[in-house]
Amino acid sequence: xxxxxxxxxxxxxxxxxxxxxxxxxxxxxxxxxxxxxxxxxxxxxxxxxxxxxxxxxxxxxxxxxxxxxxxxxxxxxxxxxxxxxxxxxxxxxxxxxxxxxxxxxxxxxxxxxxxxxxxxxxxxxxxxxxxxxxxxxxxxxxxxxxxxxxxxxxxxxxxxxxxxxxxxxxxxxxxxxxxxxxxxxxxxxxxxxxxxxxxxxxxxxxxxxxxxxxxxxxxxxxxxxxxxxxxxxxxxxxxxxxxxxxxxxxxxxxxxxxxxxxxxxxxxxxxxxxxxxxxxxxxxxxxxxxxxxxxxxxxxxxxxxxxxxxxxxxxxxxxxxxxxxxxxx
Amino acid sequence: xxxxxxxxxxxxxxxxxxxxxxxxxxxxxxxxxxxxxxxxxxxxxxxxxxxxxxxxxxxxxxxxxxxxxxxxxxxxxxxxxxxxxxxxxxxxxxxxxxxxxxxxxxxxxxxxxxxxxxxxxxxxxxxxxxxxxxxxxxxxxxxxxxxxxxxxxxxxxxxxxxxxxxxxxxxxxxxxxxxxxxxxxxxxxxxxxxxxxxxxxxxxxxxxxxxxxxxxxxxxxxxxxxxxxxxxxxxxxxxxxxxxxxxxxxxxxxxxxxxxxxxxxxxxxxxxx
Numbered sequence: 102x103x104x105x106x107x108x109x110x111x112x113x114x115x116x117x118x119x120x121x122x123x124x125x126x127x128x129x130x131x132x133x134x135x136x137x138x139x140x141x142x143x144x145x146x147x148x149x150x151x152x153x154x155x156x157x158x159x160x161x162x163x164x165x166x167x168x169x170x171x172x173x174x175x176x177x178x179x180x181x182x183x184x185x186x187x188x189x190x191x192x193x194x195x196x197x198x199x200x201x202x203x204x205x206x207x208x209x210x211x212x213x214x215x216x217x218x219x220x221x222x223x224x225x226x227x228x229x230x231x232x233x234x235x236x237x238x239x240x241x242x243x244x245x246x247x248x249x250x251x252x253x254x255x256x257x258x259x260x261x262x263x264x265x266x267x268x269x270x271x272x273x274x275x276x277x278x279x280x281x282x283x284x285x286x287x288x289x290x291x292x293x294x295x296x297x298x299x300x301x302x303x304x305x306x307x308x309x310x311x312x313x314x315x316x317x318x319x320x321x322x323x324x325x326x327x328x329x330x331x332x333x334x335x336x337x338x339x340x341x342x343x344x345x346x347x348x349x350x351x352x353x354x355x356x357x358x359x360x361x362x363x364x365x366x367x368x369x370x371x372x373x374x375x376x377x378x379x380x381x382x383x384x385x386x387x388x389x390x391x392x393x394x395x396x397x398x399x400x401x402x403x404x405x406x407x408x409x410x411x412x413x414x415x416x417x418x419x420x421x422x423x424x425x426x427x428x429x430x
Numbered sequence: 431x432x433x434x435x436x437x438x439x440x441x442x443x444x445x446x447x448x449x450x451x452x453x454x455x456x457x458x459x460x461x462x463x464x465x466x467x468x469x470x471x472x473x474x475x476x477x478x479x480x481x482x483x484x485x486x487x488x489x490x491x492x493x494x495x496x497x498x499x500x501x502x503x504x505x506x507x508x509x510x511x512x513x514x515x516x517x518x519x520x521x522x523x524x525x526x527x528x529x530x531x532x533x534x535x536x537x538x539x540x541x542x543x544x545x546x547x548x549x550x551x552x553x554x555x556x557x558x559x560x561x562x563x564x565x566x567x568x569x570x571x572x573x574x575x576x577x578x579x580x581x582x583x584x585x586x587x588x589x590x591x592x593x594x595x596x597x598x599x600x601x602x603x604x605x606x607x608x609x610x611x612x613x614x615x616x617x618x619x620x621x622x623x624x625x626x627x628x629x630x631x632x633x634x635x636x637x638x639x640x641x642x643x644x645x646x647x648x649x650x651x652x653x654x655x656x657x658x659x660x661x662x663x664x665x666x667x668x669x670x671x672x673x674x675x676x677x678x679x680x681x682x683x684x685x686x687x688x689x690x691x692x693x694x695x696x697x698x699x700x701x702x703x
Binding site for chain 1: 442443445446449450452453454456457459460463471472473474475476517518520521523524525527528529530536538540541542543545546547548549550551552553554555556557558573574576577578580581584609610613634637638640641645655658659662669672676679680683684686687688691694695698699
């Protein structure tokens with residue numbers, strides 16, 4: 102903002118120069134102090150930003166780069182002496198390992214399944230609560246409880262509830278024949294879908310909240326105009342609300358996608374990748390490789406793959422965010 | 431109010447109540463099993479009614495050094511939150527007030543750091559902590575948590591400071607206030623909700639984390655989340671004990687969120703839009 106002002110000021114200086122030499126000298130002096138002020142200000146702001154930047158580079162980016170380098174090594178902590186450069190071998194092994202390939206597929210299935218369900222349900226809940234009154238304010242506060250429960254505990258709770266013998270949900274499902282005798286989490290075909298449902302329980306409220314904020318920021322006059330013009334409720338939703346909500350919706354979607362992609366806690370405690378690798382995701386696979394088998398090279402290759410996928414999503418996020426910001430400005 | 435509108439409002443409220451029951455029932459169940467005798471927890475078919483007992487709480491005190499676990503969790507949560515705010519808030523301000531076109535890219539950089547999967551940093555960081563002898567200390571967890579939390583704080587405070595008008599600070603500086611004074615005395619008081627929201631999220635992330643704490647702490651520095659996981663799976667520990675333990679691990683965060691709900695909601699929406 103300030104830069105713009107300086108730019109226009111100096112632009113005026115230029116026009117003044119051609120008319121009056123004395124005035125231009127004075128303006129140039131003023132301009133140079135202002136320039137040095139701007140420079141001082143930039144230095145001050147830089148000093149404020151530096152600690153966080155240095156810290157994050159050292160503690161988050163540094164290890165990440167280190168991990169990227171490990172991914173080209175044969176490096177196992179059980180035999181640390183035998184560490185040597187192997188080029189792309191870890192990536193090739195990853196590509197050839199059917200367990201890793203199924204982990205990639207599971208991760209994408211989980212991410213898209215969870216985010217789609219959370220979006221549809223979240224939009225439904227947001228539309229239900231789109232009215233600022235005491236009832237909805239209290240409801241919103243309570244609705245966010247699942248998002249604050251330790252994800253680890255969420256996994257444990259649903260593991261217990263889905264137990265076919267003593268769990269309330271599991272028992273009912275097994276008795277009515279909707280699940281096998283060993284429960285949903287023990288069935289290879291349904292375990293992943295069950296985890297998607299658990300994730301949806303935990304994060305739909307958050308999606309609803311973000312979409313609700315989007316709904317509340319819609320221009321009221323346009324909505325009223327549509328109603329006055331006789332548009333029915335479904336028409337208003339499809340032709341007015343949904344298109345206007347798109348930027349907020351897209352941001353919520355990508356944010357949730359980046360989080361769902363690295364899901365770990367609920368899977369780790371409820372199935373830890375089983376049964377028969379049916380719920381094995383990239384994060385589970387990577388943590389097992391690294392912190393159970395101490396195969397640092399392989400684990401680093403897995404995390405590099407995850408980081409690349411997340412960076413692609415982040416790029417999409419920023420691509421959407423930028424024009425959205427400009428439009429508001 | 432016409433009857434149809436009243437009816438639709440009632441239907442909507444009813445639907446919201448159904449959603450609330452689905453959202454809250456598992457949480458209520460978790461806390462209720464703490465008061466259930468073990469025989470009732472494993473009853474098949476499951477029972478809804480039971481005679482309440484304190485047994486599960488006494489076994490929590492018998493099997494766990496609860497004071498030490500809470501101390502670890504608190505030190506890690508508070509230490510990381512304080513550090514994250516200390517370095518994150520000034521950076522968020524600087525990026526929001528900077529006129530450089532690079533500022534927005536730096537802000538995105540911090541946002542992306544928050545979304546990096548834990549495993550990408552955890553393994554190299556684990557080896558680093560082992561080499562410099564910090565493995566197994568609170569510091570190891572605090573240092574790593576702070577990297578991710580401060581990145582989140584920068585992004586969130588960036589959004590809050592951008593929404594706050596710069597004109598008051600400019601006026602203060604014209605009146606002879608220093609840059610630093612304008613930041614501390616003028617800008618900071620306008621973003622108190624943002625500071626509270628940032629602190630809530632830092633505390634929540636650190637308190638709820640178990641992957642980092644699981645690998646970076648040892649027996650006498652482990653957090654309550656780690657204890658919860660290690661408790662599960664040993665045969666002396668029942669679901670009831672877990673429910674009782676959850677009173678100390680999960681309930682504080684849930685209560686904090688409900689009490690500070692306004693800031694929680696504001697932080698979430700500000701961070702996105």
